[in-house]
Amino acid sequence: MKTQIIRLALASALAIGFSLTMGHATFGDGNGDCHNRLESDRARIDRDSSRHGQGSRQVNRDVERMDSDRNWCRNHHADWDHSRFDIGVYVRP
Numbered sequence: 469m470k471t472q473i474i475r476l477a478l479a480s481a482l483a484i485g486f487s488l489t490m491g492h493a494t495f496g497d498g499n500g501d502c503h504n505r506l507e508s509d510r511a512r513i514d515r516d517s518s519r520h521g522q523g524s525r526q527v528n529r530d531v532e533r534m535d536s537d538r539n540w541c542r543n544h545h546a547d548w549d550h551s552r553f554d555i556g557v558y559v560r561p
Contacts, residue, residue, distance in 0.1 A: 502537075502546035506553045510536035513558060522557050531560050 509530060516526040534553070541548055 485506055502544065502548050505537040505540065506534065506548050508558035509537055510553060510558060527557065528560075529560065534558060535560065 513527060513530040513534065516524065516530055520526045538548070538553075
């Protein structure tokens with residue numbers, strides 16, 4: 469009886485340990501990664517917009533990259549500050 473309880477406790481601890489590590493690998497910290505990606509895209513768009521103008525091909529390329537990163541965020545179930553990244557020049561018409 470005592471051996472069965474020990475085995476059950478060890479199996480439970482092992483199952484919980486695997487669940488926690490797999491859950492973190494699957495979901496991760498998508499919000500932090502998402503925010504960092506979109507913030508760097510925003511900075512790139514602002515820089516290219518001031519250098520080349522809002523309708524330039526550089527800005528259009530940067531906006532497409534930001535759209536790609538938004539899709540990455542959606543696929544990783546991360547949310548972002550829509551009032552900061554989904555306005556003005558940051559969105560394709």
